[in-house]
Amino acid sequence: MLSIKNLHATVEGKEILRGVDLEIGAGEVHAIMGPNGSGKSTLGHVLTGRAGYDVTAGEVSFMGQDLLALEPEERALAGLFLAFQYPVEIPGVSNMEFLKTAVDEMRKYRELEALDSVSFMKLAREVCQRVSLDQSFLKRGINEGFSGGEKKRNELMQMMLLEPHLCILDETDSGLDIDALQVVASCVNAMRDGKRSFLLITHYQRLLDFIEPDYVHVLGGGRIVRSGDKSLALELEEHGYAWLENEAVQ
Amino acid sequence: MSDFITEALRLAPSEAPDWLSEQRQRGWSSWKSSKMPTRKTEDWKYTRLKALEQGAYLGRAERQKPSSPTLTTLREQLQVPGLDARMLVFVNGFYSPELSNTESTDGMDVVHFSEADETQVDTIRTHLGTVADSDKYMFAALSDSWLDDGVFVHVKSDSKVITPLHIVWLTVPQQEAFSLSQRLLVVMEPGSEATVVEHFASDGSQQNSFTNGVTELVLDANASLCHYRLHLEEEHALHIGGVHARLERDARLNSFHLGLGSTLKRLDVAVRHEGEGAHCDLNGIYLPQHHQHIDYHTCIEHIRPHCTSREAFRGIISDNARAVFNGRIHIHPDAQKTAAELSNKNLLTSDKAEVDTKPELEIYADDVKCAHGATVAQLDEYALYYLRSRGIARDDAQVMLSTGFINELINNLQHAPLGEYLKPLLGRLFAQQVTQAEGTD
Numbered sequence: 001m002l003s004i005k006n007l008h009a010t011v012e013g014k015e016i017l018r019g020v021d022l023e024i025g026a027g028e029v030h031a032i033m034g035p036n037g038s039g040k041s042t043l044g045h046v047l048t049g050r051a052g053y054d055v056t057a058g059e060v061s062f063m064g065q066d067l068l069a070l071e072p073e074e075r076a077l078a079g080l081f082l083a084f085q086y087p088v089e090i091p092g093v094s095n096m097e098f099l100k101t102a103v104d105e106m107r108k109y110r111e112l113e114a115l116d117s118v119s120f121m122k123l124a125r126e127v128c129q130r131v132s133l134d135q136s137f138l139k140r141g142i143n144e145g146f147s148g149g150e151k152k153r154n155e156l157m158q159m160m161l162l163e164p165h166l167c168i169l170d171e172t173d174s175g176l177d178i179d180a181l182q183v184v185a186s187c188v189n190a191m192r193d194g195k196r197s198f199l200l201i202t203h204y205q206r207l208l209d210f211i212e213p214d215y216v217h218v219l220g221g222g223r224i225v226r227s228g229d230k231s232l233a234l235e236l237e238e239h240g241y242a243w244l245e246n247e248a249v250q
Numbered sequence: 251m252s253d254f255i256t257e258a259l260r261l262a263p264s265e266a267p268d269w270l271s272e273q274r275q276r277g278w279s280s281w282k283s284s285k286m287p288t289r290k291t292e293d294w295k296y297t298r299l300k301a302l303e304q305g306a307y308l309g310r311a312e313r314q315k316p317s318s319p320t321l322t323t324l325r326e327q328l329q330v331p332g333l334d335a336r337m338l339v340f341v342n343g344f345y346s347p348e349l350s351n352t353e354s355t356d357g358m359d360v361v362h363f364s365e366a367d368e369t370q371v372d373t374i375r376t377h378l379g380t381v382a383d384s385d386k387y388m389f390a391a392l393s394d395s396w397l398d399d400g401v402f403v404h405v406k407s408d409s410k411v412i413t414p415l416h417i418v419w420l421t422v423p424q425q426e427a428f429s430l431s432q433r434l435l436v437v438m439e440p441g442s443e444a445t446v447v448e449h450f451a452s453d454g455s456q457q458n459s460f461t462n463g464v465t466e467l468v469l470d471a472n473a474s475l476c477h478y479r480l481h482l483e484e485e486h487a488l489h490i491g492g493v494h495a496r497l498e499r500d501a502r503l504n505s506f507h508l509g510l511g512s513t514l515k516r517l518d519v520a521v522r523h524e525g526e527g528a529h530c531d532l533n534g535i536y537l538p539q540h541h542q543h544i545d546y547h548t549c550i551e552h553i554r555p556h557c558t559s560r561e562a563f564r565g566i567i568s569d570n571a572r573a574v575f576n577g578r579i580h581i582h583p584d585a586q587k588t589a590a591e592l593s594n595k596n597l598l599t600s601d602k603a604e605v606d607t608k609p610e611l612e613i614y615a616d617d618v619k620c621a622h623g624a625t626v627a628q629l630d631e632y633a634l635y636y637l638r639s640r641g642i643a644r645d646d647a648q649v650m651l652s653t654g655f656i657n658e659l660i661n662n663l664q665h666a667p668l669g670e671y672l673k674p675l676l677g678r679l680f681a682q683q684v685t686q687a688e689g690t691d
Contacts, residue, residue: 048639051631076641088636092654092661101650102640109641141654158640 001026001197002047002067002166007058008222009046015056016042018222024166024197029188031200031208031233034219035241040201041085043219044170048082049075063165077109079165083155083172090142095154098142099124103161123161130190131156132183149180156187167191168199173207185210205237254286254303261310261429263398267364269371270397273379277394284388296574296606297545301514302488307460309428311342320453321422325349328418328451332667335416335447336360338401342421342459343430349418357409358444363400363433374402378435381466382494387518389490393431393464400433403446405473407439414445414476414665421452421459421487432463432491438473438501445476445665452484463491469501471525476664481509481517482675485542492518497557499525503532504664507563508672509546510679511538511571516545523550523557523585532561535656537676538571539683545574552585552618561592564659566652567603568683578610579622585615592622597655599629599648599683649680 002024009017016039024030034040046053047060049072060067065078090098100120107114115123128135131153143151152172159167172184188198188211200207208216208230216232217224220241226232259282266274286303287294314321325339338360339349345362354360361370378400384391405411419432436446448465469475479493489512495503509515515538521530530550538544550559559579567573577592596605609622629651637647656676663669 050635071644072635072638073641073643073647076639082639084636084639088630088633090633090636090651090654092657093650098637098640098650101642101646105641105643141658162640 001063002199003061005059007046007060008056009042010054010056011042011052016222017046019058020219020222020224022217022224024199026197027192027194028215029192029198029200029211029213031202031213031216032219033202033216033233033236038219039222040219041170044082044168044201047075047168048072048080073105076162077106081159081162081164081167083152083159083167083169085170085172085174087143087151087155089144089146091144093142094138095140095142096121096124096138099138099158099161102158106162127157127160130160131187133157148175149177152176152180153183156184160187160191164196166197166199168201170201171203173202173204181207182210205233208233254299255281255284257308258392258429259395261308262395266398269375270363273394274397276379277384277391277397280384280391281388281395284391293547296572297514297516297543299514302460302490305427305460305488307427307429307458307488309424309426311344311428311430311459312424313344314341314346314422321346321349324420324451324453328420328449330416330447330667330671332670333414333416333447333665335414337416337418339418339420340432342424342428343419343432355411355413355415357406357442358411358415359402359404359406360415361402363402364398366402370402370404373404373437374435377437377466377468379466381468381496381522382464382492387492389462390464390492390494393433393462396431396462397433400435403434403436403444405436405438405442405444408441409439409443411442411444414447416447416449418449418451419461419463421457421461421483423455423458427458427460429460429462432461432465434465435468436466436475437468438470438475440471440473442470443474447478447480447668449478449480449482450489451482452487455484457484457487460488461491463489465491465493467493467495467503469495469497469503469528471499472501473498474502475504477503477505478665478668479505479507479517480672481507481515483510483512485510485512485540487512488514490514490516492520495521495530497521497523497525497528497530500527501525502528503530505530505532506659506663507534507546509534509536509544511536511540511542511544511573514543517547519546519548521550521559523552523554523559526554526556528554528557530559532559533659533662534563535659536563536565536573536575537656537679538565538573539568539679540571541569542571543573547574547576547578549578549580550590552579552581552588552590554584555586555588557585558589559591562659563594564596564656565594565605566597566599566655567605568599569686570600570602572603573605575605575607575624576610577608577622579612579620581613581615581618581620583614586617588615588618588620590618590620594624595655596624596626597629597652598626599652645681645684648684649677652680653677
């Protein structure tokens with residue numbers, strides 16, 4: 001599904017990614033861990049095409065397409081989704097209007113019939129309930145005055161409505177209490193259908209107790225310095241990242 | 251004396267009611283002795299009157315053929331669905347009974363100055379020209395000197411008038427460029443309530459009019475007025491106008507302004523709190539594009555204690571357009587316990603767009619609460635990216651952000667049908683801007 005080869009990227013002239021290689025197959029769940037500043041979030045934004053995150057070398061192919069040649073909206077329509085670590089507040093644009101526009105665009109791209117307002121409302125309410133958000137959040141401005149946890153739930157709601165092929169969750173677990181964490185896990189697990197893939201960017205092993213990954217990678221100094229199965233996450237939890245970084249330097 | 255000053259005097263009416271002559275005379279002398287503002291005139295620092303001086307708007311407004319098919323279609327478009335208003339339509343300054351809906355409203359008299367009865371003439375004479383200060387506002391003096399008619403709205407004591415009054419000032423082009431005068435006087439007796447919508451519009455073609463508008467609002471004790479002034483004219487229609495309000499004890503004014511840009515558009519909004527406990531909400535949106543210009547000068551005078559005012563203006567300036575916002579709050583020595591807020595936010599959607607914003611606070615009382623702020627920003631790239639990452643095209647995302655920026659004010663309008671009427675109109679405007687900007691890339 002996603003194939004990253006020797007990806008180098010700079011942000012404001014500073015090289016953050018220094019040769020990332022990663023293969024994600026259909027239906028797989030990958031976790032990327034790593035210390036602060038190792039380039040985890042940068043990887044997410046480079047994949048979704050944020051301006052100012054410049055790729056200086058490498059290739060990324062997503063479902064057979066050259067991902068890096070696409071605009072952010074084209075990447076989204078192709079089925080790539082990033083749950084933001086810091087979702088943006090946009091007062092004055094209702095969440096409902098935003099979700100409807102996004103879903104309309106996606107259905108148009110997938111050559112599906114547009115949903116009428118009533119069917120969409122029904123769907124949105126269901127998803128809202130699924131992520132344990134009160135329905136009043138649909139009427140409010142996008143993320144306007146939402147708490148950190150509510151913003152993350154709103155990201156999940158978008159993910160569920162857009163039904164992407166690859167979901168990248170950028171520290172969606174950060175700052176969440178255990179109940180909210182379980183909501184995240186149950187949404188992700190419910191969406192695992194053997195075809196859809198996930199890339200979980202996280203600091204903590206905790207999330208992986210609820211979402212079992214097929215592979216765990218450690219990002220250090222802009223490269224993947226170690227890959228393994230879920231036991232790698234436990235190892236990291238026990239020993240921290242320091243030993244790996246030493247290894248990377250050697 | 252500058253050419254425009256002299257030329258404008260020639261447009262003074264040949265026929266007008268006698269009882270207005272005194273005021274006309276005063277306006278005449280005041281206008282004659284005034285000077286055209288220059289860059290050094292503080293109140294006009296960023297707004298040049300070149301378009302007015304060079305445009306030779308010397309024709310007189312002419313009465314148009316009643317209810318031509320175009321006008322009838324236009325009327326349909328000007329009607330606000332769901333507002334259920336009493337609608338008065340003026341075409342190039344002339345009242346059009348054919349396009350108006352003349353049903354009367356209980357508790358509210360609406361008459362033309364020229365048709366006022368004796369009692370009404372007395373009330374008009376008591377108030378007309380007492381709110382708009384023609385010494386301070388030179389174009390109010392010009393309006394006085396052109397005074398031959400106007401609309402008088404009289405709301406009786408303790409009348410709660412639910413049906414809004416919707417006044418449409420429509421312009422259509424004439425053979426030669428022309429000037430016209432718009433004059434409205436609203437007198438709210440004690441304890442009365444009403445809604446007045448002033449709506450400026452034009453037919454689809456390129457306009458050649460200059461409108462000099464003066465609206466005076468008198469709110470007696472405990473009166474409450476919801477007032478809208480919508481400037482949706484075509485961009486070649488010039489407008490210099492003023493809304494002047496006087497609030498007596500515990501009176502409440504809610505005034506909303508919307509202005510599309512024009513070759514020249516200048517609007518003064520002046521509110522005087524002259525009785526204790528008066529309150530005013532003053533909100534507005536300005537949206538100049540292309541090479542348009544728009545200038546809002548607002549001034550709230552707190553003269554008596556315990557008055558409050560809340561003011562928020564937002565502007566989106568695109569292409570090569572320019573906006574000016576000057577928000578003045580003047581708190582007089584006697585106005586203790588005043589609470590006044592002023593906020594002005596601007597969004598520039600192009601590198602060549604420009605705004606000059608200046609909040610001005612002048613405070614002579616020591617026990618007051620005052621807050622003011624002004625911001626100028628560009629479209630938030632991160633927010634654009636967020637929307638695009640959900641599959642929304644850049645153009646649409648841009649329209650969404652612009653809409654969101656002003657929706658906060660539109661969503662709070664007291665009359666929701668007006669918001670619903672304006673939203674698609676503004677949505678089309680933003681969508682057009684985006685496509686045009688692309689064309690010039």
